[in-house]
Amino acid sequence: QKEVEQDPGPLSVPEGAIVSLNCTYSNSAFQYFMWYRQYSRKGPELLMYTYSSGNKEDGRFTAQVDKSSKYISLFIRDSQPSDSATYLCAMSSGNQFYFGTGTSLTVIP
Amino acid sequence: GAVVSQHPSRVICKSGTSVKIECRSLDFQATTMFWYRQFPKQSLMLMATSNEGSKATYEQGVEKDKFLINHASLTLSTLTVTSAHPEDSSFYICSARLAGQPYEQYFGPGTRLTVT
Secondary structure: OOOEEEOOOOEEEEOOOOEEEEEEEOOOOOOEEEEEEEOOOOOOEEEEEEEOOEEEEEOOEEEEEEOOOOEEEEEEOOOOHHHOEEEEEEEEOOOOEEEOOOEEEEEEO | OOOEEEEOOEEEEOOOOOEEEEEEEOOOOEEEEEEEEEOOOOOEEEEEEEEOOOOOEEOOOOOOOOEEEEEEEOOEEEEEEOOOOHHHOEEEEEEEEEOOOOOOOEEOOOEEEEEO
16 A cells, blocks of 8 residues: 555646645654645645644645545635646655655646 | 755756756755656655765665765755666656754756656
């Protein structure tokens, strides 16, 4: 079983839609959860990070962590064409980082 | 803040030659830097972890004699691909971790290596 599972998509939504991106994991020791956005042929950009369970909101982005279900989500409200990218979840239990495979998102104008 | 640069952004080299990629943390000191490899439409594959002043720790299956990593200062790490072959063609990305913040990584823009 992989440490982190993420549906690769691709996911295609119309502009203005709410997007839900998700990852599941198997290691209950993970404490720190991150979402990265990667545009084509660019390095990943840290979007949001959360520690332990709960929600965190930043503008149109909301990150949720449910440690009891080992499930994390990233919600994008009022999606824009500029949100079209690959979104990678990542998690850590200390020195070890684990990344999901990334979900490719296209927002259609 | 937390900007990481990589140089070059793109390089084409002939089979058998060596290529050096630089990774710099521009506005912070990075005690730890990571080197990743990414194939098209695939996730990041960690190659090695580099700590300033010490030998890099390589992931299983990564040849340390082929991918030489040097982390000589708190702001610079280099990856040298020695005797490159076409199968080494890939997108190489570095990241850096801030001293005192163990959970965040900041990524460079990546280097696309093409070996002909």
